[in-house]
Amino acid sequence: MEDIFISGSIGYIHLKNDNNHILLLSDNHSSTNYCTNKNSTFISKWLLTKNNTENIKVLLEEVPRKEDSKLLELWPSIQHTQELKDLYLNQKINNKQIEGIDIRSFLIPFNLEYIEEKENINIIDYLESLNNFFELKHEYFIKNIENVYTDINNEQLKDHFLELKHDYDNLKKQYDKKNINEEFKNKLNELLSSIMEWYTIAKIFYNNKLGINKFIIHAGLFHTTNLNKILIDSYGYELEKSYGIIDINEIKDDEDDNCLKIPSCVNDQFGGYDKKYRKYKGKYLTLKKLNISVLSERLNKNL
Helix, strand or coil: CCCEEEECCCEEEEEEECCEEEEEEEECCCCCECCCCCCEEEHHHHHHHHCCCCCEEEEECCCCCCCCCCCCCCCCCCHHHHHHHHHHHHHHHCCCCEEECCCHHHCCCCCHHHCCCCCCCCHHHHCHHHHHHHCCCCHHHHHHHCHHHHCCCCHHHHHHHHHHHHHHHHHHHHCCCCCCCHHHHHHHHHHHHHHHHHHHHHHHHHHHCCCCCEEEEEEEHHHHHHHHHHHHHHHCCEEEEEEECCCCCCCCCCCCECEEEECHHHHHHCCCCCCHHHHCHHHHHHHHHHHHHHHHHHHHHCC
């Protein structure tokens, strides 16, 4: 295999723990300064080939869809984010092994950023799903990670969960019922992001039980920075190899490249890249558009 350049990622981190291998791919969601190398491909096309490898699970920072919800896209004109969304939705239709990890919309009914502070919000109702989550009775998590959630027997995962619950309990105590202020909004957003990162790690434990031991996780740089630190500090993972921009604190204002070189040794470790998929690119794109169109019609009927 040869080195490959991927448009849609700015850094990678290869972590290892016992038999588990994790490849964290960081993204600059808003950048379109893609690769110009001959041996390059977009992140969605590279990930598509992984879906045919039995022991690899792909986890994307995509939102699992609810039939009664309407999502506001943050980057509707950015090519790689749209292609990742289409890849995720297409794989969901065909029951493949690419999963969305951005479960924040299952924890709150709507984003407080889009309301005025003077609006009257019933905080008890607003936090109902979060309460259910921390009481281990949230239906989405019961369905998707089963007893990894309902009966957390891994001490590291349990301690991580209890830390989040402690933060949540403190947030509720500090809340002023008369006003939803910016501090509350910021702390709530931080908590939701932390829960998403916990869920991502819980997904690793869940899939380990299914015999899967290699994971490719593509998310924004903020989340991959956090996941890298948590997995090393709290779960015993060790750094095997890294390259590019891998820490949110190290990114510079003038850095806008969204092209990443992945060496052959890392590429091979996570299934390689079968060039035959390039031959079928037109066929895949046609099927993708057809399936996404069908899904859009279904969603529109429910909006």
